[in-house]
Amino acid sequence: MQFSVTHRFIIYSLLTILTGYTQTILAQPIIVCKDCQTTSLKKAIALAKDYDTILVKKGTYKEYKIEINKPLTIIGENYPVIDGELKGEIITIVSDHVVVDGLFIINVGTSYTEDFAAIRVKRSKDFEIKNLVLEKLFFGIYLEKAANGKVYHNKVIGDAITEHNSGNAIQLWYCKNIIIENNIVQHARDGIYLEFSDNCIIKNNISTNNLRYGLHFMFSNNDTYENNVFSNNGAGVAVMFSKKIKMFSNTFRNNWGTASYGLLLKEINDAEIKGNIFEENTIGINIEGSNRIDYVKNNFINNGWAIKVRGACYTNKFIGNNFLYNSFDISYNSNINDNVFDKNYWSNYTGYDLDKNGIGDVPYRPVKLFSYIVNRTPETIILLRSLFIDIIDFSEKVSPVFTPDNLLDNNPLIKKIVW
Amino acid sequence: MLKILKYSFFDLIRSRWSYIYFAFYLTLGVVLLFLNNDLSKAVITLMNVIIVLVPLIGTIFGVMYYYNSKEFTELLLAQPLKRTTIFLGQYLGVAISLSMSLVLGLGIPFIFYGLFKSNAIWDFSLLLITGVFLTFIFSALAFNMALSNENKIKGFGYSILVWLFLAIIYDGIFLMSLILFEDYPLDKLSLIGTMLNPIDLSRTLILLKLDISALLGYTGAVFKQFFGTHFGLIVSITMLTIWVILPVFRIIYKSAKKDF
Numbered sequence: 001m002q003f004s005v006t007h008r009f010i011i012y013s014l015l016t017i018l019t020g021y022t023q024t025i026l027a028q029p030i031i032v033c034k035d036c037q038t039t040s041l042k043k044a045i046a047l048a049k050d051y052d053t054i055l056v057k058k059g060t061y062k063e064y065k066i067e068i069n070k071p072l073t074i075i076g077e078n079y080p081v082i083d084g085e086l087k088g089e090i091i092t093i094v095s096d097h098v099v100v101d102g103l104f105i106i107n108v109g110t111s112y113t114e115d116f117a118a119i120r121v122k123r124s125k126d127f128e129i130k131n132l133v134l135e136k137l138f139f140g141i142y143l144e145k146a147a148n149g150k151v152y153h154n155k156v157i158g159d160a161i162t163e164h165n166s167g168n169a170i171q172l173w174y175c176k177n178i179i180i181e182n183n184i185v186q187h188a189r190d191g192i193y194l195e196f197s198d199n200c201i202i203k204n205n206i207s208t209n210n211l212r213y214g215l216h217f218m219f220s221n222n223d224t225y226e227n228n229v230f231s232n233n234g235a236g237v238a239v240m241f242s243k244k245i246k247m248f249s250n251t252f253r254n255n256w257g258t259a260s261y262g263l264l265l266k267e268i269n270d271a272e273i274k275g276n277i278f279e280e281n282t283i284g285i286n287i288e289g290s291n292r293i294d295y296v297k298n299n300f301i302n303n304g305w306a307i308k309v310r311g312a313c314y315t316n317k318f319i320g321n322n323f324l325y326n327s328f329d330i331s332y333n334s335n336i337n338d339n340v341f342d343k344n345y346w347s348n349y350t351g352y353d354l355d356k357n358g359i360g361d362v363p364y365r366p367v368k369l370f371s372y373i374v375n376r377t378p379e380t381i382i383l384l385r386s387l388f389i390d391i392i393d394f395s396e397k398v399s400p401v402f403t404p405d406n407l408l409d410n411n412p413l414i415k416k417i418v419w
Numbered sequence: 420m421l422k423i424l425k426y427s428f429f430d431l432i433r434s435r436w437s438y439i440y441f442a443f444y445l446t447l448g449v450v451l452l453f454l455n456n457d458l459s460k461a462v463i464t465l466m467n468v469i470i471v472l473v474p475l476i477g478t479i480f481g482v483m484y485y486y487n488s489k490e491f492t493e494l495l496l497a498q499p500l501k502r503t504t505i506f507l508g509q510y511l512g513v514a515i516s517l518s519m520s521l522v523l524g525l526g527i528p529f530i531f532y533g534l535f536k537s538n539a540i541w542d543f544s545l546l547l548i549t550g551v552f553l554t555f556i557f558s559a560l561a562f563n564m565a566l567s568n569e570n571k572i573k574g575f576g577y578s579i580l581v582w583l584f585l586a587i588i589y590d591g592i593f594l595m596s597l598i599l600f601e602d603y604p605l606d607k608l609s610l611i612g613t614m615l616n617p618i619d620l621s622r623t624l625i626l627l628k629l630d631i632s633a634l635l636g637y638t639g640a641v642f643k644q645f646f647g648t649h650f651g652l653i654v655s656i657t658m659l660t661i662w663v664i665l666p667v668f669r670i671i672y673k674s675a676k677k678d679f
Contacts, residue, residue, distance in 0.1 A: 256633050258640055282633045304634040327634060373598070379605040379638045380597050382613060384631075385463075385622065387471055388590035 029075075033057035041074070041082065042066055056080045056103065064109075068093045068100075076102035079133060084108050084118075086136075091119040099128040108137040110165060117142035117167070118156075121149065129154065139167035140188065147176040151183060158188035160211045169210070172197040172220075180205060187211075191233065194220040203227055213238045213264075214255075217245060225250060230262070236281065238264040239271070249275040252284070261286040262303070265293070273298060275419070283308050284326070287316075296320055297419060305331050305371070314338045322417055323347060323366070327384075330366040330407075333375040337404040341366060345413040353414045364412040367403040369396035420504035423495070427512025431484070437520050440476065444524025452532045458539045462546060465525065466625045469550045470618050471586060474557040477517060478582045481561025484513050486571050493679055506562070506674040510667070514558045518551045525550075542628045549621035552659040556617050557582065559666035566673045589616050606641045613642075617662045620655055 030044045030052060038044045040063055044054045053073040057080060064084040068074070068091065081104045084090040088109040091100065098121075105118045117139035121127050123146065130152040134140045140156040143149065151170060160166030169188035172178060175197040183205045185191040191207030191214045194200060202225035207214035214230035215237040217223065226248035230236040236252040239245055245268065252262030262281035265271070268290040277299045278284035284303040285295075288310040295318045300306035306326040307318075316339040323329045324347045343359075351362035370389050374381045383389050396403060431437055447468065451461040488509065495505050529543060561578045568574035593612045597605055613619045626632055627646050632639050645651040 258633055258635070260633070304631075327631070373594070377598050377601040377605070379601075379609045380594055381635050381638050382609050382623065382642065383590055383594055383619075384626065384634065385467060386590045386619070388587045388594070391587065392591075 029053035029055045031055045031057065032061075032080075034059045045069075045072065048072055051097070064088050064090050066091045068095060068098050070095050071097035073099040074101065074103070075099075076104070076131075079104040081106060086110070089114075089116045089118075089120060093119070093121045093124055093127055096125045097127070098124065100130070100132065101128070102131045104133045104135075106135045106137075108134075108139070110138045112165070115139050115142065115167060115171075117171075120144060121146040125149070128152065133157075134169075137167065137169075137188075139171055140169040140185070141171070143170075143172045143175050143178060145174045146172075146178065149175075149178050151178065151180045153182045154184075156183065156185045156188065158186065158210075160187055160189050163189055163211055166211060168193040168216075169207075171195075172200065175200065179203070185210070190214075190216045191230070192216070194218065194223065196220060198222050201225075205229075208232050210234065214252075216240075217242045221245075224248070229253070230255070235260050235264055236262040238266070239268050240264070240266040241268075243269050243271075245271045247271065247273045247276060251277045251279070252281060253277070253279045255281045257282060261308075264288075265290045268293065272296075277301070278303055278306065286310065287313050289313065291315055293317075294319070297417070298322070300324065300326055300329075302326065304328065307331070309333065309339075316340070317342075319343055320417060321345070324416070328368060328371040331371040331375055332367050332404060332407065333372075335402065335404040337407040339407075341407070341409040343411045343413060344409055345416050346409065347416075349412050349414075351412065358414050360412040360414055363408040363410045365397060365400060365403065365408050367407055368393045369402055372402050420501075420508045423500075423505055423508030424511050424515075427484075427488075427509045428516050430488075431512060431516040432519075436480070437516055440517065441520040441524045444521055445527060448525045448528035452528050458537060462539060462542050462625070462629060463631065465546055466622065469546060469553070470622050470625075473521065473550050473553045474586060474618060475582055477514075477554045477557030478561045478578045480517055481510075481513055481558035482565050482575055482578045484509070485562055485565035486574065496679055502674045503671050506566075506670055507667070510559060510562050510670060513562075514555045517554045517558065521550050521554060522547055542625070545625060545628060549624060549659070552663065553617060553621060556659070556662045556666070559663060559670065562670050563666050563673065566670060566677060585616055585618050590619065593619070606638070609638065610642065610645060614655070614658050617659055620658060624655055 030038060030048055032038050032041055032044045032054060038047060041056060041061055042063055045068060048054060050070050053075065056076045058078040060081040060083055062083045062085055064087045079102060082090055084107045086107045086109045090105050090108060108118045109116050118134040118137050119129060120142040122144050125147045127149040129141060132154040134156045137158050141151055156169040158169060166189040168190040169185035170180060170192045172194045173196065176199055178200045180192060181203045185207045186209050189211050191210045192202060193216045195218045197220045200223045205228045208231050210233045212234045214233040215225060217239045219241050221243040224246040229251045231253040233255055236255045255262050260281065261283035262278045263285045266288045269292055271293045273293060274296045279301045282304040284300050284306040286308045289312040291314045293316045298321045301324045303326045305328045306323050308331045311333055318341045321344045323344060329346060329348065346364050346366065349360060349364045351360040353360050370393050451464055455461055492505060560581050564578040565574045568577060597609060613623050623642060624646060627643055646655065
């Protein structure tokens with residue numbers, strides 16, 4: 001399409017007016033510092049007009065209950081400290097289009113009746129929370145009925161000791177379309193917690209040393225989490241009562257303890273679990289009442305149990321995974337099987353490949369008799385690594401009696417799969 | 420007694436089998452430590468070897484030594500010596516020389532590996548202590564069997580059977596009883612069952628010290644509560660000591676009455 005000269009002129013002049021207008025606003029941010037006119041963030045917010053920028057200089061500001069009730073951009077320079085002095089909630093965002101960037105927020109109060117957070121977004125849209133450092137907190141970033149926001153590049157370090165008097169690092173409650181990216185969350189109760197939150201993307205986060213779960217889904221659908229690292233948590237990730245969750249390329253590591261697991265699935269349907277690494281967890285994936293899930297191209301390395309199936313799991317597919325040096329590959333508690341195992345690599349496979357097509361000629365049975373017995377009578381685990389157990393495992397492998405006889409990988413691969 | 424102990428000990432030290440036994444542990448230790456850089460895994464593999472092989476070798480050595488030195492024993496019996504001294508001396512000679520092969524064979528590579536600086540020193544000492552206990556227990560049992568049977572084949576057969584029972588069959592019966600009584604609380608039963616068998620007891624003691632104990636779950640927690648305390652450790656060591664003392668008493672009793 002060809003613009004006429006007059007048209008072009010009008011567009012250019014409009015653009016210059018527009019940019020000139022915004023520049024005049026941006027050119028004069030409200031500055032907050034110890035020796036300035038405005039010495040507190042609260043005052044600055046009261047002074048500011050819509051779409052203003054507030055620049056907070058380096059220093060310590062003892063403030064709490066700061067309410068951001070208009071669309072503002074708050075930028076911290078060299079991480080100014082906002083100290084809540086353990087009195088309660090520190091920042092509450094109740095307006096749309098708010099950006100909070102580069103603050104160091106500490107000392108959130110603990111309460112047993114209210115969930116105090118370092119920064120809370122309440123019924124707002126289009127917000128951005130980035131480059132924050134939160135320490136000594138109860139709840140960290142709390143999103144409540146919020147939508148279309150972004151939580152980016154924050155560091156949340158809690159000091160949770162017991163579950164009942166600690167909060168979550170990042171919590172979403174009735175949220176939609178939130179992106180949580182590049183955050184580091186540590187030592188909280190749950191690293192990231194989603195409740196009734198749909199269409200969220202959780203990407204490139206590192207969640208470690210949390211008391212309960214690294215990431216926790218409850219009644220949340222159509223969410224995606226990828227490229228995250230979950231290590232040393234009470235349990236890596238718990239996905240419960242949710243549908244259509246996509247789990248791609250995450251690492252679940254060192255969730256080690258008597259009741260720990262890398263990933264817990266409970267009442268999950270139609271999920272996709274692809275390209276993840278499960279390394280050194282007591283239980284890699286603990287599955288309960290979950291249907292139609294595809295497990296594709298995952299690595300299970302050095303776990304106690306790679307996969308523990310607790311029951312009521314139907315039409316799941318396990319295709320093209322690597323099971324490397326786990327104490328138990330699969331544990332099943334019934335002898336009915338409706339799940340498909342195909343083309344996986346099992347390091348415990350001892351078959352041969354005469355026709356050299358890369359697929360073992362003898363099917364592999366991933367369920368050992370001992371794991372079946374342990375499921376039935378947990379106390380028998382005390383015989384772990386006894387010679388007798390090796391003998392009965394061998395005899396069961398030769399002629400299965402107790403383990404589901406159709407639970408086998410008909411095409412076990414001879415070589416480890418490399419992507 | 421000391422003199423006889425000395426004779427048996429040096430006799431065995433000079434024998435080819437002690438060297439082979441020593442060399443076996445030395446290679447095993449070196450291979451496991453230097454070709455595999457995970458210390459905890461090395462300890463697990465060593466544990467598997469120790470709880471199966473040490474009792475077996477103790478048994479076979481004990482029986483073999485008794486029958487082989489029978490003529491020497493008869494010669495000694497003609498001297499004005501107490502029977503207790505003769506048999507105990509021989510028994511201790513066997514047990515100590517075997518333990519020495521084990522401790523040196525595994526100890527040397529571990530020392531070269533720099534074990535004194537690592538945290539695994541306790542796991543490893545526990546491994547050696549249980550190994551020594553098992554050697555003493557099973558060579559005593561072997562002496563018992565040999566003393567009770569003039570017939571070599573029978574003596575051998577019974578001692579191997581004892582090993583087979585404690586290493587494998589016992590676990591089978593244990594497992595069956597756990598499954599049979601699964602409706603009842605099994606903590607005490609499994610604790611007692613483990614305590615009664617020296618091989619199971621050694622295995623559990625070592626497993627609980629390692630990372631792998633997390634796999635034991637709830638049962639493991641119960642066991643840890645028991646074995647983790649000083650009381651538990653004392654009880655288990657006492658149990659192992661009883662397993663040494665009882666067969667030794669029977670050696671004394673049996674040898675005092677035996678016709679040669």
